[in-house]
Amino acid sequence: MLEELESEGQRTISSQGLAHQSGVTSAQVRKDLSYFGNFGKRGLGYGVSRLRKEIRLILGLNRRWRVALVGAGNIGSALYSYKEFRRQGFDIVGIFDVSADRVGQRWRELTIRHIDDLKDEAARLKMEIGVIAVPARAAQAVADRLVAAGMRGILNFAHRRIQVPPTVALRTVNISIELESLAFSIKGLHTKLPSEVSPRRSAS
């Protein structure tokens, strides 16, 4: 939101303005931001450009991250084309797969490599984040290899819960589960179910 405001030339915004646009209360905005520092001026609000920079710093987005993409199928291909990765500072510098059809293929400036090369390539190219875009049944084995290759964080797009050591950060994106939850919620909103099962609307 701050990026949008900055691109529109807006210099400052009040906590009420931030609250209104982000769907939380202004008290919450002030409380959350005050946790990290003193960013606003009473009566003047927050400087849009400064606050954007401070938040990127807090989030660890004031640098670029080198990413290994494992899985050169449907999802892997969509992710590789997804501009948001690069815009947020995440550079896919290696692509890995096991399929003989895919290994050796060229995707723009990268050649798809065999997963057996992951460890050496990760060290050589200083990769820190692994993206898992493989079938569910292979997800845990790939996660184990990424951990062994020294990744500090994993973003999992496979349709399977995976386990990693507590020293490795993990986030999951599961579009199938969102679709299933959506169908279940719609069904719940329009049929009688015990109150415990009635779906809650997503908080975000």
Add this chain to the structure above:
Amino acid sequence: MLEELESEGQRTISSQGLAHQSGVTSAQVRKDLSYFGNFGKRGLGYGVSRLRKEIRLILGLNRRWRVALVGAGNIGSALYSYKEFRRQGFDIVGIFDVSADRVGQRWRELTIRHIDDLKDEAARLKMEIGVIAVPARAAQAVADRLVAAGMRGILNFAHRRIQVPPTVALRTVNISIELESLAFSIKGLHTKLPSEVSPRRSAS
């Protein structure tokens, strides 16, 4: 997981087996399933094929859903090619945009239409679910139009929190926020932060 087991020819699975593969306890598996009915036989476990069908029924996936995709950009295009939608029973039957460059373009069997046609097309083609794949600043206006067009559920891929009436189901997929959370978690795992800020690992 049940789909995988079925395709591998496995007939039955115990609650321990389900628990082991899904990363929860077997007591939780039994408790969750017993909420919806009596699917297992003591000592025999669950029939894989039957349980898969029952769960799809519970989730509302025993039918097909007709979907309106709004936003024919980068994300919209990736979603339209994403086979998981169709496999889960979600058929994109209309694509909408505002850009003069995109409206009128043909994507496989569909012609991209102007968002002003949404209401008429939604009624004509009996669309029930809207997928939002537009820039953040347009997300709420698109959500309002989808609600006005009678959608029962919305899947939001825009990078903005949206508000819908309680009669409409809402789910959000925000890859940017996952990337930001991942960066923040990695940073938190490797720097000293107040304990309240130290990242928790994602639950799923």
